[in-house]
Amino acid sequence: MMTFTTDLQTLLPQLSPWLSETEAAHALTYQHPARQQQYQGGRALLRQLVCETHGYAPEQVHIRRQPNGAPLLQIAGVSWFCSISHTANAVAVAASPTQPLGIDIEQLKPRRRQDAIIKQYQNGFFVDIGPNDLEGFYQRWTLAEAVTKLEQGLLLKTLRRDPSNYLKKAEFQHQDHCLTCLYRP
Known part of the structure; x- marks a missing residue:
């Protein structure tokens, strides 16, 4: 499953409930506001996709960063495959419990x-x-x-x-x- 937005600035306020406090704080470590928005949008959109598609509660979805920079998605203690991409005012995310993927x-x-x-x-x-x-x-x-x-x-x-x-x-x-x-x- 995948989803994307090409109007991140407009969608970001609607996505904020899907962003964890830790992720919101981490976004502020990025120097440029556009990169902060991309980070927030990617995490929030991924969490929203998984929760709305599979019925998980937001607190069950954890998105961490692997040592190589790739996102690591864990849902209710189970690792899922995921991918996040961004460019300018657009963000795309994909996730699967069983199949590797890239976006x-x-x-x-x-x-x-x-x-x-x-x-x-x-x-x-x-x-x-x-x-x-x-x-x-x-x-x-x-x-x-x-x-x-x-x-x-x-x-x-x-x-x-x-x-x-x-x-x-x-x-x-x-x-x-x-x-x-x-x-x-």
Whole structure:
């Protein structure tokens, strides 16, 4: 299951009841207000998704940070698979009690060094993607990020791979100039 918002600033006040006191305090350790909002939005949206979908009470849902930075979701003492992504004013989350997953969300806008990235990884994830193919670039980029999050690996290694098997297991959604990719093996 996944959910996302491309209007975090508007949705954040509605999400605040889903944020723990510890998470609200931790968000303030981030220097930039946008990053504080992304952190709060990701945690609150993940908790809301799990509680409303599976009927858990908010106090049963604990989201911690693993040593590698990835979120660790525990519900009623049981570890779940989860993934959180954010960009600008958008946040995406996904969770599953049984299946590993990775999620990424990106704004569809020209990226600095986009042409160089496509050229560098044209024998990998960007095979058959032209320099002006913004949609194709972000489809592959979000997929590479989602795969890397699931594997808790390195993005540069993922970008060197053939994307064909990964594309078969990816779901993409567009909304408000953003692209979200959910990958489940």
